[in-house]
Amino acid sequence: MATQVEDGKWHHLGKLLGRPGPFATEDFSANLEEHKKNLVETWKVLVIGAGGLGCELLKNLAYSGFRNIEPKAVTAATFINKRFPGVNVVPYFGRIEDKGEEYYRQFKIIIAGLDSIPARRWINSTLVNMLVYDDEGNIDPDSVIPFIDGGTEGFKGQSRVIYPGFTSCFECSLEAFPPQVNYPICTLANTPRLPEHCIEWAHILEWPKVWKETKFDADNTDHMKWMFETASKRAEEFNIKGVTYRLTQGVVKNIIPAIASTNAIIAASEVTEALKIVTNAADVLNNYMMYIGGEGIYTHTFEYEKKENCLVCGTSQSVYSVSGDIKLEEFIEMLGGDVNYQLKKPSIRCNNKNVFMQAPKALLEATTPNLSKKLNELFQSGDTLDITDPLLSSAAITLSEVNGVSQVFERLTSHRIQSHSQGKT
Amino acid sequence: MASNGTDTARYDRQLRLWGEEGQALLEASHIVLLRTSAVGTETLKNLVLPGIGQFTVIDDQLVDDASFNDFFIPDGSNGKPRAEVTVKLLNELNDRVTGHALVKNPIDIVHNHIDTLSQYSVIIANGLPEETVLRLSSFAWEKNIPLVVVKTNGLIGSLRVVVPEHTVIESKPDNPMDDLRLSVPFPELSEYAANIDLSNMDSTQHSHVPYIVILLQHLNKWKTAHDGALPSTYAEKNAFKDQVIKGAHKPGEENFLEAHKGAYKAYTRYEIKSDVRAILEDPKTSNPTDKFWVLAAALSQFVKKEGKGCLPLMGSLPDMHSSTESYIALQKIYQAKAATDISSISHHVDHILQTRQLSLSISTDDIKKFSKNAAFLRVIRYRSIQDEYNPHTSNSSLIGAELASDADSNIQWYIALRSVDLFQSTHGRLPGHRHADVEEDTANLISLHRKTLEGLGLKDVAADDRYPREMVRYGGSELHAVAALVGGVTSQEIIKLIVHQFAPMNNTWIFNGNKGTTNVYAIVFEQRGTRGSTEIEGASQRVGVSFAQE
Numbered sequence: 002m003a004t005q006v007e008d009g010k011w012h013h014l015g016k017l018l019g020r021p022g023p024f025a026t027e028d029f030s031a032n033l034e035e036h037k038k039n040l041v042e043t044w045k046v047l048v049i050g051a052g053g054l055g056c057e058l059l060k061n062l063a064y065s066g067f068r069n070i071e072p073k074a075v076t077a078a079t080f081i082n083k084r085f086p087g088v089n090v091v092p093y094f095g096r097i098e099d100k101g102e103e104y105y106r107q108f109k110i111i112i113a114g115l116d117s118i119p120a121r122r123w124i125n126s127t128l129v130n131m132l133v134y135d136d137e138g139n140i141d142p143d144s145v146i147p148f149i150d151g152g153t154e155g156f157k158g159q160s161r162v163i164y165p166g167f168t169s170c171f172e173c174s175l176e177a178f179p180p181q182v183n184y185p186i187c188t189l190a191n192t193p194r195l196p197e198h199c200i201e202w203a204h205i206l207e208w209p210k211v212w213k214e215t216k217f218d219a220d221n222t223d224h225m226k227w228m229f230e231t232a233s234k235r236a237e238e239f240n241i242k243g244v245t246y247r248l249t250q251g252v253v254k255n256i257i258p259a260i261a262s263t264n265a266i267i268a269a270s271e272v273t274e275a276l277k278i279v280t281n282a283a284d285v286l287n288n289y290m291m292y293i294g295g296e297g298i299y300t301h302t303f304e305y306e307k308k309e310n311c312l313v314c315g316t317s318q319s320v321y322s323v324s325g326d327i328k329l330e331e332f333i334e335m336l337g338g339d340v341n342y343q344l345k346k347p348s349i350r351c352n353n354k355n356v357f358m359q360a361p362k363a364l365l366e367a368t369t370p371n372l373s374k375k376l377n378e379l380f381q382s383g384d385t386l387d388i389t390d391p392l393l394s395s396a397a398i399t400l401s402e403v404n405g406v407s408q409v410f411e412r413l414t415s416h417r418i419q420s421h422s423q424g425k426t
Numbered sequence: 427m428a429s430n431g432t433d434t435a436r437y438d439r440q441l442r443l444w445g446e447e448g449q450a451l452l453e454a455s456h457i458v459l460l461r462t463s464a465v466g467t468e469t470l471k472n473l474v475l476p477g478i479g480q481f482t483v484i485d486d487q488l489v490d491d492a493s494f495n496d497f498f499i500p501d502g503s504n505g506k507p508r509a510e511v512t513v514k515l516l517n518e519l520n521d522r523v524t525g526h527a528l529v530k531n532p533i534d535i536v537h538n539h540i541d542t543l544s545q546y547s548v549i550i551a552n553g554l555p556e557e558t559v560l561r562l563s564s565f566a567w568e569k570n571i572p573l574v575v576v577k578t579n580g581l582i583g584s585l586r587v588v589v590p591e592h593t594v595i596e597s598k599p600d601n602p603m604d605d606l607r608l609s610v611p612f613p614e615l616s617e618y619a620a621n622i623d624l625s626n627m628d629s630t631q632h633s634h635v636p637y638i639v640i641l642l643q644h645l646n647k648w649k650t651a652h653d654g655a656l657p658s659t660y661a662e663k664n665a666f667k668d669q670v671i672k673g674a675h676k677p678g679e680e681n682f683l684e685a686h687k688g689a690y691k692a693y694t695r696y697e698i699k700s701d702v703r704a705i706l707e708d709p710k711t712s713n714p715t716d717k718f719w720v721l722a723a724a725l726s727q728f729v730k731k732e733g734k735g736c737l738p739l740m741g742s743l744p745d746m747h748s749s750t751e752s753y754i755a756l757q758k759i760y761q762a763k764a765a766t767d768i769s770s771i772s773h774h775v776d777h778i779l780q781t782r783q784l785s786l787s788i789s790t791d792d793i794k795k796f797s798k799n800a801a802f803l804r805v806i807r808y809r810s811i812q813d814e815y816n817p818h819t820s821n822s823s824l825i826g827a828e829l830a831s832d833a834d835s836n837i838q839w840y841i842a843l844r845s846v847d848l849f850q851s852t853h854g855r856l857p858g859h860r861h862a863d864v865e866e867d868t869a870n871l872i873s874l875h876r877k878t879l880e881g882l883g884l885k886d887v888a889a890d891d892r893y894p895r896e897m898v899r900y901g902g903s904e905l906h907a908v909a910a911l912v913g914g915v916t917s918q919e920i921i922k923l924i925v926h927q928f929a930p931m932n933n934t935w936i937f938n939g940n941k942g943t944t945n946v947y948a949i950v951f952e953q954r955g956t957r958g959s960t961e962i963e964g965a966s967q968r969v970g971v972s973f974a975q976e
Contacts, residue, residue: 006501009494013903017580020864022899023892024581024940057910060497064906086501155443156918156928160942192634194753195745239750247434251442258442261475262921265468265914272907273581273939283581286942294918295598297931300944 007087011037014066017282029281036280040066044109044279048072049097049124053259054114054151057268062112063088065276071108073097098123098391102131105146110275112149114268116257118178119345119392121150125163125171126313126393132166140166147278151267155258156295160270161288161305162278165314168288169305172313172393176340181255196236196243200252203231219254228253266292312342313393325377329357332376336388343392350387351380432477433522440476448925449477453522455547455924456480460532460562461487464496464904465578466552467512468913471498473920474519481516482526482546484535485509495906536562544569548920551575556815556847563588563811572923575811576916579846579856580900581939582839583912586949587919587930588811593718594804595796596927605740605801608641608692609656612739614759619643624673632675634749636756637685641692644670644685657693666693680747698729698737698801705803714778717786721796722803724774728767738767738797768797808933814949821949822883828947829887836936836945841882842893845875846902856902857894868898908939915944 011033019033030036046067048058051074059072063085070090072078078092093100097120105111105127115121125148133144150171151160163170188194189202208217208228218224229249236244250256274286289305309315323332329349336344349356356379357371358364371379380386432449434441441449455478459466462485470481487508493499498512509527517525532551535542536558543549549566551559551573559575566573572589607615619642624635648657648666657666667689674682698706705711711723729737741764743757772793779786796803813819828837849857849871857867871894879887915935922930934949 004501005491005504006494006499009491010906012492013495013905016858016899016901016903017905019861020858020899020901022896024896025899061907061910064495064497084497084500192748192750192753194748194750240754241750247438247441250438256439256442259439260443260472260918260921262472262914262918265472266911266918269907269909269911269914270942273905273911274942276905276907283940290942293600294915295600295928297929298915298919298935298944298946302941302943 004086006085010064010066018066018280024283026281026284029283036066039279041068045069045071045107046275047093047105047108047111048074048114049111049120050114050116051075051077052114052116053261053264054153054268057264058112058114058271059090061269061272062275063090065272067275102127105131108146109279110147110149112271112275114151114264114271116152118343121171122175122313122392124148125150125165128163128165129170129172129314149271149274149278151271153259153263153267155260156263156293158263158267158292160267160274160286160290160292162274162286163288169307170311170314173308173311174289174305175343179340180338180343193235193239193241196232196241196245196248197252199235199239199241199244200228200232200249202235203228204253207231207235217253219250225250225253263292263294266294323376326375328373328375329379330372333357333372344388344390345392347388347390350389351384356386437477444921444925444927448927451925452921453477453479456482456545457548457550457920458482458484458543458546459550459552460536461485461551461553462496462508462512463552464906464909465576465583465913465916466550467496467498467516468910469550469576469916469920470512470516470525471519472914472917474516474523474525476921477520477522478924480524480526481513482528483509483513483516484528484530484532486529486531495904495909497906533558536565540565544571546571548572548574548923550916550920552577556851560811560815567810572920573811574916574920574923576912577843578904578908578912579843579897580903580905581908582843582897582900583908583937583939584840584843585912585916585919585931585935585937586811586814587923587933588808589923590808592804592806592808592923592926592930594806594926594929595718595799595802597799597802597804597929598927599802602802604691604744605737605742606638606691607696607736607739608638608645609694610696610736611642612763614763616642616646618756618759620646629675631749633679633681634747634752635681636746636748636752637681637688638743638746638756639752640670640673640681640685641689644673645692656695663689663693684747696736698735701805702737702801702803705805708805714782715784717788717792720775720778720784720786720788721771721793723778724771724793725796725800727774728771732767732770737800738771739764740798740801741765742798764797768794771797804929806930806932817881817883820882821947824948825882826884826887829884833890836938836943837947838890838893839936839938840934840947840949841878842875842897844882845871845878845894846897848874848878858898858901860901864898864901868895871895871898905939908937911939912937 015033018036019031021029021031025031044067046062046069048055048062048070050058051072055072055074056077059070059074059077059081062070063081068089070088071093072090073093075092078090081088081090111124111128113121113124128146128148131144131146133141135141145165145167148163148165149161150163152158162168184198184201189198189206193199193202204217229244229246232244232249236242270290277283277285286302287304289303291301293299307314323335333347336342336347346359348358355364355368357368432446432453437449457470457473457478459470459481462483474481485508489499489503489506489508489511491504493508496512498515499508500511500515503511507527507529509529513525513527517523533554536554540561543565549562549571551562554562563573566588567590570590572587575586577584611619619639622635622639624632644666645656648669649655657663667686670689671682671686705722706726706729708722710719711726714720714723725737729735739760741761743753743760746753772790775788775793778784779788809819825837825841828835846857852874853870857871858864872891875891875894876889879885879889915937919930922928931946932948934947935944936947937944
């Protein structure tokens with residue numbers, strides 16, 4: 002079904018894809034028909050994220066020759082299908098976390114424009130865990146699905162290319178996304194100084210006290226009005242200025258400033274890379290581009306290095322020092338607060354025994370008493386802790402040594418990942 | 427005043443960046459695009475969405491097969507005027523914005539009816555021949571209208587911004603330094619800190635003394651013991667830090683930890699940054715004619731007189747471990763001093779307006795904003811495209827130095843794009859446009875590329891033929907994703923130019939889609955003083971990447 006849009010598109014792409022050039026990669030074949038056939042018939046792209054970035058990604062992909070696109074955004078899909086007859090945009094439904102490996106295997110490339118860090122960690126770890134190794138421990142190239150990730154905040158953004166197993170992965174750079182800092186409760190309760198302290202006081206402490214079971218809904222104008230008024234009263238009482246309705250909304254909804262232009266820039270960078278990855282028409286971004294547009298136009302393109310002890314794709318052991326005297330619940334809290342781990346709801350197994358399980362309820366109840374036990378009561382030297390967390394498909398921490406009261410934990414090795422994925426495939 | 431009826435719910439996420447004042451400027455703007463294409467409509471899209479007032483597309487091209495890389499040209503519009511087709515779809519993005527299509531030849535408009543362009547706030551030029559761009563550039567320069575010239579070709583893009591002078595009050599840097607004045611405390615601050623007696627406090631009170639008070643007291647103590655000098659050597663700084671932390675009642679007292687961590691704020695000498703100093707010394711402060719320069723002149727007088735070498739106090743206090751009472755008390759001291767400074771500047775403003783008999787309306791809010799942002803003021807003077815194309819004023823030494831340090835610098839693409847322009851002027855089409863001409867165009871472009879290098883005064887630089895070869899491969903194609911990226915950057919620069927916040931780049935930006943890199947080059951020297959002067963001030967050149975530090 003040739004449409005004007007469909008035909009017209011190749012006028013431009015045809016030059017890049019149909020002609021050899023000094024900057025094309027060695028693997029490039031200057032054969033437009035071959036690329037066209039692959040783009041139209043074979044290659045399928047998954048787009049994760051339905052916000053400002055996601056919609057731009059979808060448009061750019063459709064206009065860059067990609068034909069078979071599976072996005073999350075239903076409205077945007079309908080819109081693109083209408084604007085661009087002949088493109089095959091079929092939205093998927095449900096959460097990405099509910100889909101299995103078989104689902105992800107069908108894609109040539111996966112491209113994300115998500116605000117959510119947990120969702121990006123999840124898809125990243127899933128793709129790393131899908132790698133298949135041969136007997137010598139080499140990765141089967143066919144099991145590698147390139148993952149392009151991007152994010153924006155105000156005038157800033159970043160775009161990156163992840164080849165699972167080969168480049169740094171999302172988890173390797175987790176420290177670039179530190180967990181949100183919460184105000185200490187004692188500041189909110191006793192010594193507020195900023196308008197934000199008054200707002201968080203109303204939000205975290207006053208709302209549950211006054212409204213009991215009623216859950217706060219930031220989109221309910223009555224709720225928001227109450228929040229603003231309560232914060233204002235608190236501020237007045239402490240002589241603090243600057244509580245406004247907009248600030249109240251910003252704080253309780255954790256609103257990230259966003260503009261169309263930055264989304265456009267990052268989504269376009271991601272799709273430019275996608276096109277080069279599938280066609281070899283030019284070198285691919287190696288592997289991280291940072292964009293800062295507030296002060297001039299500043300970009301920094303660099304190779305974000307693989308973290309050897311990465312929880313997801315690491316190949317060497319790392320040492321995590323912790324006292325054996327601490328309780329399991331404190332250890333779990335440490336895993337949550339550590340910028341390199343940021344695990345939110347880990348379940349821990351050791352030697353095929355449940356040490357602490359978040360679900361199902363019966364297991365949670367059965368293992369809860371362990372939370373108050375000390376680490377050196379629960380583990381032995383050389384033990385491996387298998388950790389599952391909703392954020393990651395799987396991970397493990399090896400407990401390698403007990404040295405008096407201090408214990409040293411080492412993290413998962415590549416062999417561990419191998420046995421995981423080999424077990425599954 | 428500025429907020430008259432903007433849609434605060436729709437624009438919430440952007441209002442958090444440029445506020446209602448910036449939004450009002452956007453909504454009052456009218457942007458014109460001369461000759462459309464995907465990069466043109468992608469630029470307009472990102473301006474229509476945040477809500478500019480109006481836009482006009484001037485183009486007499488009809489939609490043809492090659493137009494369908496543009497998202498705003500729907501199927502079935504072959505043969506229709508491109509301007510009308512795209513404006514219709516762009517208009518659908520935001521009902522608060524009005525788009526106009528003018529089906530006329532933009533080249534004819536520039537050469538024969540250029541005065542009709544004086545009504546626009548920003549002019550975007552895309553795909554116009556060199557001589558048309560030059561004519562447009564001198565017109566826009568004369569009328570003081572920002573001109574933005576945007577190009578894409580294959581995986582390469584470029585953006586050139588020209589405006590004689592762009593001033594910014596709120597440049598909103600990412601991590602501004604706190605303005606605490608610990609090394610040069612004003613009397614009210616010194617007095618407040620001196621009157622707090624830490625020795626008679628219980629442990630709760632002691633742990634809630636703001637670290638600013640702790641640092642001021644220890645700095646005083648240090649100065650008394652060191653003939654009034656601040657800690658300056660590495661050893662002295664460490665000794666000072668030790669002195670501070672020893673004041674804690676117990677380890678881990680948070681305010682003392684903050685004082686220890688922030689000790690550098692006490693011994694770092696106060697100074698006015700060089701770019702702000704340049705504004706204070708700018709010849710325009712001796713003869714101000716507009717609002718910005720009257721305020722700058724008043725600021726300059728303040729610094730010499732009441733400020734005793736310092737800028738007006740910003741008046742804001744970062745959060746710190748403290749009791750509410752102490753924090754608010756300290757905040758009031760900073761705010762009161764800021765208010766006093768503002769009122770001093772206000773007097774200078776009145777005096778300047780009176781003696782110079784200027785009828786400018788400068789409100790208290792204007793003065794307040796200027797004072798609070800005094801450390802972040804920016805003045806960018808661009809150079810004209812005429813100067814860029816003149817070998818005597820173009821920045822060939824920058825280009826030469828850049829190539830000497832990195833033969834694969836993105837400046838290569840600037841040269842390659844210039845040679846493509848030369849080809850277009852000579853042959854009336856883009857090199858590599860037709861498959862059949864690739865071989866012949868390659869030979870021609872290689873020779874024009876050498877000519878371009880010579881024209882830039884770079885005879886000694888060995889021409890790298892890969893660049894013209896690759897440009898012929900691209901053949902003037904406009905890849906949608908590249909157009910979207912370059913259009914995104916272009917729209918962002920235009921927003922910064924309109925809202926007069928943040929800082930636009932100066933003056934040429936290159937996107938290299940081969941590697942996913944971009945650079946900003948001052949292709950024409952930024953010179954201080956009169957235009958055309960051959961004297962070059964090293965300090966005012968912005969060479970290479972717009973800012974290199976991380």
